[in-house]
Every structure is written in C-alpha cells, then in structure tokens.
Amino acid sequence: MSHRGSRQLQVSGLARVEGEGALHVSVRDGRVQRVAMRIYEPPRFFEAFLRGRAFTEPPDITARICGICPVAYQLSACNAIEDACGVSVGGQVAALRRLLYCGEWISSHALHIYLLHAPDFLGYPDAITLARDHREIVERGLALKKAGNAILDLVGGRAIHPVNVRLGGFYRAPTRAELAGLAERLRPALDAAIATTQWVSTFDFPDLELDHELLALHEPDRYAIESGTPRTASGADWPLADYPTHVVEQQVPHSTALHARLDGAEFLTGPLARYAVNSATLSPTARQVAADAGLGAVCRNPFRSIVVRAVEVVYALDEALRLIDGYEPPEESFVDVAARPGVGHGATEAPRGLLYHRYAIDAAGLISSADIVPPTAQNQAAIETDLARLVQANLHLDDHTLTGLCEQAIRNYDPCISCSAHFLELTVDRR
C-alpha cells in the first residue's frame, strides 16, 4: 500500500481470497495439449480440523470455508449429521431453512450477474465502468442483492457466517410480523428479478453447447435447493448414500484440488445442471419468465448460465414469498438431535452447484471423519476441457486477448477460487 522503492504489493493483496490462481496451457505444433487450472484449494484443513470435534460443530466451522455461500455449508453439514443421527427436520423449521437458502441464492446470483458476468456481454471491463454509463442498472443489481441479504439477516441472524443456524433448526424462529416486513422488501425485488431476466436474455451469446453429463439434486414437487436426491440430466438417479461410489475424487498433478468424475466421466453441477434436471418444478412465474427469456427445458450453453441464474433469482424470490405467506411460527425452533454413532450424508444446492458432506460420528459423539465435496472440485475437470476447446479455437489471438477470453469463460462457472485469484495468470507455453 504505502509501498516505496523496491516494495511491490501483490495485486491480489487486498483481494479477499488468498493464494494464486493460474491457468497453464501447453501448445505443441498448434494443438492444445494440456490445460491445467490451479484455482481451487480443497477444504482439507477443515476436514482435518473437524476430526475430534463435537458432532454439533461442523455447521459453524464449515461455514467459514466460504463467505459467499455459508448457508450451503451449514445446511449440507446439518443434513449429513442429522442423517447420521436418524433425525429428520420437517414442517416450518424445514421451510425456514429453505427460505434462508433462497436468501443466499438471491444474494450470490445477483452479485455474480451484475458485478461479474453482465459486463462481459456489454463490452465493459468491469461493473465499475458499467456503472459509469448505466448507474441505474448496477443500482438495481445492488438492490436485488440487498433483498437476499435481508433474508439472511433476518432468518440467519446475520449475512456473514449466519449465527442463527444450529443442528436440528434454528436458535430462534422469526415471528410472523418480522417475516411480513421482509415480504414487503421482497415484492419489489421480484419485479427487479424479472426485469433482470428480460435484460440478460437480450445479450449476445456465443454458440457453444456442452456435452458433459449434468448432475443436480432433485425433489419431486419443488426446485431442489436445501435437500434432494442426486439425478443426472440423462435420468439416472441414486440414493445420496451412494454418492461416494458414483462421484469419485482423484488427485491430479497440477492442482491441490481433487478432480471428481461421475461414473468415470467429466460432469458439471450448478445452474445449468439444476435447470436441466428440475426446470419442470419451477414455479409458474419462473417458468413463464424462463420461456419469455428463450430458455427451453434444458440449456447447455455455459454463456447462457447468466439467464438461468436470473431465472433462479426470480424463483428464489417467488418461493421466499410463498414460504412467508404460509409461515406459522413453529412451537420449537429446532428438533433435538442426539448423537448416535454412524455415518451420515448431506447435500444441498449451493449457488455454484451440488455440495456434498459426509460425516462419521463415534460413540462419544465426536466427528471421526469428514468429507466435503464442493461444487468447484466437481466442475473443475469439465471447465478445463471447455477451456482447452476455447483456447484451441482461438490460438491465433495474442496472450493478452486469450487471457481475457479465458477469464470470461471461467466466469460462466463462477468457480470458488478460495485461493485469492484476484485475476488469472495465464501461461501459454507455445512450442
């Protein structure tokens, strides 16, 4: 900062995510030979840190992995531990969990759409430059994000590492009056979300269709968010307890992250996967908005993920209002969860994709092992393949232009760069 002389501040120094992000592309005789993305640090520390802790602790500790999607970590952890303990949470407590998760989707998607993704399509280097020309658009995005934050603040206690979530439910359930006040703030946000979808649907999208398998949670009667059973776009499904046999993580030499394979193949989780598996369970409003935006039942163009995210924001607001409308404060804000030795599985749909947790609990009620499989670890192999194709098709560009193109492509997936990749460092090794 006040660096002088030979001192040099790393560009990522004030960015929130720590570490470095890099993309290494090897080109031999005009062919892309290998694309290696080093962007993601796996939650190994947290897994080690969790061993020997009380079975009640993982929801809070794992929420620290990510400041942008703490609810995802909290609720995947709760689901897994409750599964191990033979407890199921239903009724209004489950509804409150879904409401809280809607807040996280709204907040996270609005941030991504407005501050990161939209400028790419409009020819702006960033949201700041976009705001100079179209202040009202960026203001709309910030207002939308704030509506999500309002849910997180009220139901979660606060938006950064919500403190109100506990095993079995919540420390305190909101009153009807509190939620009625919240609904007043969400109604105009729903209009803003619909306008957002209309706006992003007018962007120009490069033609690109992905053939990866798509994997998402599925619920028969609603768009899966805070619970569900794994299902692929080609219709295969299996119980969550079989997740580790279908989704297998492997070490790869270029990354500290494990790369996951679904039954041996690359696959994607996230908005495109959710939409492909679950578009029929969207609310009528969200379905109509999606149709008006030109989305069919399935969308396989990663650039159009911005439209899918916008539709999911519409749905999350619509769903939040429905949940508030039907809310009756539960007699108890949580279900008692007693420790029981065993293994439990839990999964939810984080904004970036399916987040799976597995815990083993010992006879003393302590965590004896923990596995966390985040969406980015699952998506990484597919993202690398997509980047390889993109680079191959654009090898004629200079490194600077190519880097920009790769950054844009990576933004389609909004990976968790939990190591401070403030910008991407691209190395093209051409021989």
Add this chain to the structure above:
Amino acid sequence: MNATNDVVVIAIGNPYRRDDGVGPALAERLAARQPSGVDIEVLDGEPTRLLDAWTGARLAIVIDAVLCQPAQPGRIHRTRLDDLPTGRPAASSHGMGIPEAVALGTVLDRLPRRLIVYAVEAADIGFGTDLTPEVAAALPALLDAVRADIADDVGRSDDPED
C-alpha cells in the same frame, strides 16, 4: 444497512486463515472497550457489503491483512483512498475486495466522507486459527492507531469548518 453511527470500523478477514484474521482480532479488542458512537463490523470483504457498511458514515476505518513482497510481517500500512492499488477484473465473485468497493462507491456516490485503510502485512494466510507471533505483536499498536483515528474524528466533528 447503512451505517447507523458516524464512525464505522470495518474488519475484513477470516479467522480460520491465520493472519487473515488480524482484522477480526482487532475488532474483538476494540469491542471490549467500544468507543461510543462507533459501529464495529466484521466482513468478508465482498464489495457490496462494504458499500452498505460505510455508506452514510463520516469516517470509515477498514482493517485488512495484506501480502507484500518483500514481506515484513506485522508492519502496519495506513493509507487513504487514492493510494489503493487496482487490480484486473476478478475471475470469480470470490475475488473482489476493497479496491472494487472503493471504485464502485466512487461511481455510485457511496463513499464515506473519510476512509482510512489499515493493511497489516501477513506472514501466513494458510489454514489455521492463530495469528503468527509477528502479526499478533502488531495488534496493540494497531489498536492504538485506530483509537487515535476515532478520537481525532471526534475532534474534527466539533469543528464546524470540517
């Protein structure tokens, strides 16, 4: 939520990433003897949250960890708005921070009247819940500096010319 008080102290960081937790550690110490009229917020650095936290404030003091090369862990840099570095566009929504918040706040007229940023040079931002000794040793001086800024602001607010 706009700032409810005239002065807001915003600590950015993750206490599970060793020295990245220096901001939250400072916030805890400051809150133990909280000056009146001062809000204390612990945030993860996401820019729109920063805007919300400091909009309407007369003075915002932001504390964050910083990596420098060459490093002198524990050294405290006090800086004003215009010295902040700017980066390239983030590749992910996980990659945005103070410079983006300041730039966005400038365009949207959502900056505090005065902004002071303390950046504490980190030795280790790997996983872990404890500060390194060098950074922990910097905490008393950092606390004194923040308290002095707050006291100085109270003096200024009495001055109708400011």
